[in-house]
Amino acid sequence: STAPSLTLNNGVRMPQLGFGVWQVPDEEATAVVSDALEAGYRSIDTAAVYQNEEGTGKALAASGIPRDELFVTTKLWNSASETWTRENVLREFDASLNRLGLDYVDLYLLHWPRAMRDDYLTILRTFAEIAESGRARAIGVSNFQPAHLERLIAETSVVPAVNQIELHPYLQQAELRARHAEHGIVTEAWSPLGQGRELLNDETVTRLAAKHGRTPAQIVLRWHLQLGNVAIPKSVTPSRIRENFDVFGFQLDEEDIKALAVLDNGTRLGPDPDEFD
Numbered sequence: 001s002t003a004p005s006l007t008l009n010n011g012v013r014m015p016q017l018g019f020g021v022w023q024v025p026d027e028e029a030t031a032v033v034s035d036a037l038e039a040g041y042r043s044i045d046t047a048a049v050y051q052n053e054e055g056t057g058k059a060l061a062a063s064g065i066p067r068d069e070l071f072v073t074t075k076l077w078n079s080a081s082e083t084w085t086r087e088n089v090l091r092e093f094d095a096s097l098n099r100l101g102l103d104y105v106d107l108y109l110l111h112w113p114r115a116m117r118d119d120y121l122t123i124l125r126t127f128a129e130i131a132e133s134g135r136a137r138a139i140g141v142s143n144f145q146p147a148h149l150e151r152l153i154a155e156t157s158v159v160p161a162v163n164q165i166e167l168h169p170y171l172q173q174a175e176l177r178a179r180h181a182e183h184g185i186v187t188e189a190w191s192p193l194g195q196g197r198e199l200l201n202d203e204t205v206t207r208l209a210a211k212h213g214r215t216p217a218q219i220v221l222r223w224h225l226q227l228g229n230v231a232i233p234k235s236v237t238p239s240r241i242r243e244n245f246d247v248f249g250f251q252l253d254e255e256d257i258k259a260l261a262v263l264d265n266g267t268r269l270g271p272d273p274d275e276f277d
């Protein structure tokens, strides 16, 4: 089976379920991404800072899957001790393309706003140039808070196609999702499984798993899909990679969705985007 897709604000289609490769060492990435492609995933989420673009690219090339059936995301790590300029954004983008062995990516994201550096407007204007050149089919942001989105949209003509944010039943991000809906931005959930910690042992999640004859991870992924999110679960275990993709054959009902809605308790597993530098 294939994952359903969403239409981004520039008309590009993006699979709603993808595969994340954070913390997968480069030397394991080829085998792990190959397993994911084998299981049916066509969307892969990597980043320059994950240091596995090369291993990921090798799996894409070896798969024999036509390029236009793949959806490859990578991200700019704007962490150097400098303020970013157009030139170093273009240089970093080229370096990512080279490591991936691709001549375009499907989605290029700014990894963190780092608003204290005051350079995300320059970075996104440069991303728009990259998109115009055809080397990124869509551009977007990650870890942007409402204020960052509002400033970007007010001061540039760039409306990101996607904002990739921490989102799971313990951190449902209602405010950001509402802003995204207003601007036609797709919400992409990182750590969609809550990093496989307490969430997958949560009483409500395990009750719904028993009710549907599914696993806790499948319940949580189904919740993301029905909410309209893109989700990019990560695993290096072949059976879990397959399990996480096998979520298209059942539905949560209204009561299930209500039971999951009340789990929101503001738990962040990652850094606060307003402070992270």
Ligand code: NAD
Residues within 6 Å of the ligand: 019, 020, 021, 022, 023, 045, 046, 111, 142, 143, 164, 165, 189, 190, 191, 192, 193, 194, 195, 196, 197, 200, 215, 217, 218, 232, 233, 234, 235, 236, 240, 241, 243, 244, 270
């Ligand atoms: P996740 O929520 O996808 O959880 C992954 C972990 O959950 C695995 O390592 C494993 O321990 C466990 N797990 C996976 N499948 C399972 C299953 N079926 N049953 C039981 N346990 C299971 O967490 P993540 O890796 O943090 O996030 C996913 C992806 O999101 C990353 O790989 C990366 O691509 C992206 N991400 C982006 C940012 C960002 O700042 N933009 C930050 C973190 C992650």
